[in-house]
Amino acid sequence: MDKAxxxxxxxxxxxxxxxxxxxxxxxxxxxxxAIVGMQTRGVHIGKRxxxxxxxxxxxxxxxxxxxxxFYRDDFRSKLKMPHVQVTEIPFDLYExxxxxxxxxxxxxxxxxxxxxxxxxxxxxxxxxxxxxxxRGHRELPVAADYVGITLPTHVKEEVRVKVNELDGxxxxxxVQQHEETS
Amino acid sequence: xxxxxxxxxxxxxxxxxxLADYSVQxxxxxxxxxxxxxxxxxxxxxxxxxxxxxxVVNLFYENSTRTRLSFELAQKRMGADVVNxxxxxxxxxxxxxxxxTIQNISSMxxxxxxxxxxxxxxxxxxxxxxxxxxxxxxxxxHEHPTQALxxxxxxxxxxxxxxxxxxxxxxxISHSRVVRSNINGLRKLGANVxxxxxxTFMPVDVKSLDVDVSYxxxxxxxxxxxxxxxxxxxxxxxxxxxxxxSIREYHQQFxxxxxxxxxxxxxxxxxxxxxxxxxxxESEVADSDRSIILSQVTNGVAVRMAILYLLSGGTxx
Numbered sequence: 001m002d003k004a005x006x007x008x009x010x011x012x013x014x015x016x017x018x019x020x021x022x023x024x025x026x027x028x029x030x031x032x033x034a035i036v037g038m039q040t041r042g043v044h045i046g047k048r049x050x051x052x053x054x055x056x057x058x059x060x061x062x063x064x065x066x067x068x069x070f071y072r073d074d075f076r077s078k079l080k081m082p083h084v085q086v087t088e089i090p091f092d093l094y095e096x097x098x099x100x101x102x103x104x105x106x107x108x109x110x111x112x113x114x115x116x117x118x119x120x121x122x123x124x125x126x127x128x129x130x131x132x133x134x135r136g137h138r139e140l141p142v143a144a145d146y147v148g149i150t151l152p153t154h155v156k157e158e159v160r161v162k163v164n165e166l167d168g169x170x171x172x173x174x175v176q177q178h179e180e181t182s
Numbered sequence: 183x184x185x186x187x188x189x190x191x192x193x194x195x196x197x198x199x200x201l202a203d204y205s206v207q208x209x210x211x212x213x214x215x216x217x218x219x220x221x222x223x224x225x226x227x228x229x230x231x232x233x234x235x236x237x238v239v240n241l242f243y244e245n246s247t248r249t250r251l252s253f254e255l256a257q258k259r260m261g262a263d264v265v266n267x268x269x270x271x272x273x274x275x276x277x278x279x280x281x282x283t284i285q286n287i288s289s290m291x292x293x294x295x296x297x298x299x300x301x302x303x304x305x306x307x308x309x310x311x312x313x314x315x316x317x318x319x320x321x322x323x324h325e326h327p328t329q330a331l332x333x334x335x336x337x338x339x340x341x342x343x344x345x346x347x348x349x350x351x352x353x354x355i356s357h358s359r360v361v362r363s364n365i366n367g368l369r370k371l372g373a374n375v376x377x378x379x380x381x382t383f384m385p386v387d388v389k390s391l392d393v394d395v396s397y398x399x400x401x402x403x404x405x406x407x408x409x410x411x412x413x414x415x416x417x418x419x420x421x422x423x424x425x426x427x428s429i430r431e432y433h434q435q436f437x438x439x440x441x442x443x444x445x446x447x448x449x450x451x452x453x454x455x456x457x458x459x460x461x462x463x464e465s466e467v468a469d470s471d472r473s474i475i476l477s478q479v480t481n482g483v484a485v486r487m488a489i490l491y492l493l494s495g496g497t498x499x
Contacts, residue, residue: 067218070222070230070231070232071230071231075232076495080192080193080194081193081491081492081494081495083215084215084219084488085218086217086218086221087218087221087222116231117230119227120225120226120227120228120229120230121225121226121227122226
């Protein structure tokens with residue numbers, strides 16, 4: 001299994017900071033902004049950005065956690081039912097400007113599910129999407145508004161976004177899958 | 183929680199026939215998953231499309247309000263198509279057998295069957311005649327697993343770890359499927375269980391149940407963290423087959439009163455419903471802030487959603 005580092009902890013830190021500025025930029029009233037992190041790694045990425053906005057601009061941005069399992073269209077293609085994780089949206093979405101955060105944008109099916117899920121909590125004014133890696137191979141007509149890195153990949157490659165909170169390091173790797181690919 | 187302890191764990195049941203078949207890990211996994219389903223019920227739009235490709239039949243050969251409504255709500259919250267069947271308004275009245283009924287329903291492409299029947303073992307029988315996931319919603323005096331799961335889920339809201347907790351089950355032990363499922367589940371989670379009631383309400387094989395027996399309500403209430411009263415099945419109190427002299431006498435000996443609440447300040451009240459007010463407990467006890475009977479009902483929907491989800495299968499049938 002070949003593994004190549006695409007971004008280091010230092011690179012990622014700069015990207016997190018860029019996101020913090022970009023999230024705030026279009027809003028006259030940053031309080032209308034809210035970040036929703038998608039389980040699992042999107043939650044940690046989103047929290048980092050929330051923290052940086054607090055440090056740099058002194059704005060408390062509302063934060064929610066979303067698990068999209070219930071809305072997925074592909075979960076039955078696997079044999080076992082996927083584990084359902086916590087969803088917690090502790091604020092009213094009505095007329096808010098939401099930024100959804102995930103680690104990797106691939107087929108676009110997850111973010112489609114996430115939009116469906118958000119709508120069952122209320123009617124946001126806008127939804128934007130932020131991902132650390134856009135690896136291509138879209139199957140649905142969606143695009144990210146904020147992208148960490150655009151990375152053309154092969155389908156057999158796997159993109160791994162590591163976050164310190166879960167993995168003990170901040171980094172992005174591309175892993176070549178050999179024969180054992182599922 | 184459970185899945186973090188053991189990453190390799192996978193829930194692999196096709197049916198829910200009784201908690202006797204489920205391991206500690208299975209039970210903890212269902213309860214853990216149910217927490218995430220509970221949240222759906224508080225959303226402005228409390229509905230998810232997860233089971234929209236599934237059809238569920240609720241096959242009720244016995245009357246039920248709570249369980250049936252709870253299952254139906256759980257199914258609809260998950261987006262499943264629901265067909266209801268009750269014996270009193272069907273061809274069963276024309277003499278159709280259980281096997282014929284289920285095979286006919288099954289040939290209409292059903293994915294899951296929720297069944298309640300007065301005979302123990304009917305859910306097991308159905309697993310042999312149809313190729314659908316079977317969920318036992320009560321079979322005779324055998325098991326009522328979803329009730330026990332929702333009871334344990336509600337207990338966990340008070341005590342996240344039930345091991346070493348003292349649970350008393352009070353009332354008609356011998357006719358109760360709720361007891362059997364609860365004992366199976368609670369003992370696996372390491373809780374101590376005492377069954378309490380008049381001798382006529384104790385099953386003859388009570389010693390084989392792996393619980394302690396008490397005939398003294400005061401002693402039991404002083405001991406327990408949670409007291410679960412069971413419904414006295416008044417329909418069994420027919421002329422000539424009475425199991426206790428009178429309802430008033432039962433209430434005097436085994437009914438939970440305000441005096442008990444004052445004397446023993448630590449225990450919490452549960453009841454699977456429907457409550458006979460003034461029999462198992464005084465009306466004020468059922469409505470007191472020590473009672474979590476209504477949380478049981480809310481949690482019931484979440485627990486049933488989790489079960490429907492987990493048994494709905496990964497591959498299309």
